[in-house]
Amino acid sequence: MGFPHPVRWIGSLISNLTDLFLKRAERTLEPDKVNKRKRKLGLIMVIIVITVSAGICFVILHLAYTLNSVLGLIIESVITYQCIAAKSLYVESMKVYKALEQEGLEAGRKAVSMIVGRDTASLDEKGVIKAAVETVAENTSDGVIAPLIYLAIGGPVLGIAYKAINTMDSMVGYKNDKYMDFGRAAAKLDDVVNFIPSRISAVLIILSCLFLGKDYSFLGACKIFFRDRFNHASPNSAQTESACAGALGLQLAGPASYFGKLVEKKYIGDPIRSIELKDIKRANILMFGASFLCEAICILILMIWINM
Structure with missing residues (x-):
């Protein structure tokens, strides 16, 4: 069964509070x-x-x-590990790869x-x-680099606080009739706490191209990042997507259907080549490369701090 995942508990709390508060809001006598x-x-x-x-x-x-x-160190290590979604992001995206293949x-x-x-x-x-590919690119920041940064700053307590904010945004941060107003605070706060990490994540993706081989273009990642990093309604989402698109020579984003409605979205990147199944693996390699760089930098900063 494994150690209970804190995000499940956080999600359950959010779900219960959402049901309770939305029912209470709907009971307001004045419609306006x-x-x-x-x-x-x-x-x-x-x-x-x-x-x-x-x-x-x-x-x-x-x-x-x-x-x-020793018990404290073990518990802290487990919570720290569960704040970082690199493994689950890889596993879930590779399920798509294997299903298609x-x-x-x-x-x-379905995957x-x-x-x-x-839709x-x-x-x-x-x-x-x-x-x-877009999910891996976007969540390289939300699921991996941002948690690493907040864990490095404030340990598991700040890491869990970040996961709580991110989970709220993913559950109620939609711009539809149900959540437009109720989820506004969660969505805005998520934008704030991810503002700097998303940009750091993009830079790390770009830098990782330097040692990942011929499938990854450093110059392409730089070009598309500076050109398309704001081609999204969110101030943060296109940061890593643009770096990934440029690194792989792909065109991402564009119009997509949500809840039965077509949403017009700007394209990110240039269609230098047609997207292929192996790009799911390539996006994951970019994610792990950026994660490695982030960990190395955090350890280096910690060592310098200790020796000061």
């Missing part, structure tokens, strides 16, 4: 005040989720270290639907591959 109440309750949820998540993490670590320093398009659509928010029923094979 419903949206305002949703925004207020959404902010309250953000405060509760962060406080509870970080607070429980702090208490667990404090008790563990009080009982035994071994079972065909329908299996690929990619587990990791993206867009997947009408995607062709290249569309499925592109969705998987």
Whole structure:
């Protein structure tokens, strides 16, 4: 079964609070005040989720270290490991790869639907591959580099606080009728905490091209990053997507269907070549390369700090 994953607990807390607060907001007598109440309750949820998540993490670590320093180190290591999603990102994206390779398009659509928010029923094979590559590219920041940065700054407590913010955004940060107002605080806070990490992640992706081989273009990553890094409604998402697109010589993003509605989105990158199945593997290699660089830099900074 393994150690219980904290993100599952955080997700359960968010889900329960969302149901409770949305029902309460809908009971507001004045229709014109419903949206305002949703925004207020959404902010309250953000405060509760962060406080509870970080607070429980702090208490667990404090008790563990009080009982035994070795136990504390083990618990801290487990929580730290669970804050970083490199393995799960690789595993889930490679499920798409294997499904397309071994079972065909329908299996690929089903696999990619587990990791993206867009509608997947009408995607062709290249569309499925592109969705998987984009997910790996975007989550290189959200799921790997940003947690590493916050863990390096504030340990597991700050790492869990970041995961709570990121999970809230993924659950209620949608711009639809249900969550537009309620999820606003979560979405805005997610933009703030990812602003710097997303840009650091993009730079790390670009630098990793220097030692990953001929499939990765350093100059292409630089060019598309500086040109297309704002081609997204989010101030952060296109940072890593543009670096990845340029590194691989692909065109990513563009129009996509969400909840049955076609959403017009700008393209990221140039179609220097047609996307292919191996690009899912290549995107993962970029992710691991950037992760390695981030860890190396964090360790170097820590060593310098200790020796000062």
